[in-house]
Amino acid sequence: MSPFYKLFLDQEDYPRGQKPFEDAEVPRAYHVYVIALNPRVLQRKAFRRRNPGHRPGLPCVYVGSSVRPPDERFDQHKHDYRANRFAREYGEHLMPEVFEQYNPIPSRAEAEELEEYLAERLRAKGWAVWQG
Numbered sequence: 001m002s003p004f005y006k007l008f009l010d011q012e013d014y015p016r017g018q019k020p021f022e023d024a025e026v027p028r029a030y031h032v033y034v035i036a037l038n039p040r041v042l043q044r045k046a047f048r049r050r051n052p053g054h055r056p057g058l059p060c061v062y063v064g065s066s067v068r069p070p071d072e073r074f075d076q077h078k079h080d081y082r083a084n085r086f087a088r089e090y091g092e093h094l095m096p097e098v099f100e101q102y103n104p105i106p107s108r109a110e111a112e113e114l115e116e117y118l119a120e121r122l123r124a125k126g127w128a129v130w131q132g
Helices: 039-043 045-050 070-078 085-090 096-102 108-124
Strands: 031-037 060-066 091-094 128-131
Touching: 031 070, 031 085, 031 096, 031 108, 039 045, 039 060, 039 085, 039 128, 045 128, 060 070, 060 085, 060 108, 070 085, 070 091, 085 091, 096 108, 108 128
Parallel strands: 060 128
Antiparallel strands: 031 060, 031 091
16 A cells, blocks of 8 residues: 555554554754844843843844744744744844754754854844844
8 A cells, every 4th residue: 555545544544553654764854043033122121131242233133943944933933833922023034144054954952052052153243132
């Protein structure tokens, strides 16, 4: 039987404990992403407190990582699905010029490490950064 048809079988059609495609090796790719935030985010006390070294005129951004592609994850933030409050309220657009050279990333641990590194690097340059 073709694997395609396995999608339409009911659970009782499988031997006890077996699930469709459980033996399939599907490599997971992770991504880091940077969302440009409206500068009005600086009116929020928590955001200002986390960015005492922000230089006026430099961007305000949210840095995150996900198993979802950056454009899909941005849409999730804007539609309040597992959203960071600053990305949801002040997110304007993705900044692929800042993150695309790092993607895809082979593991979640590496993606989270890169997310932290990228946030620290941008903050050191004077950007206002919220990391999620």
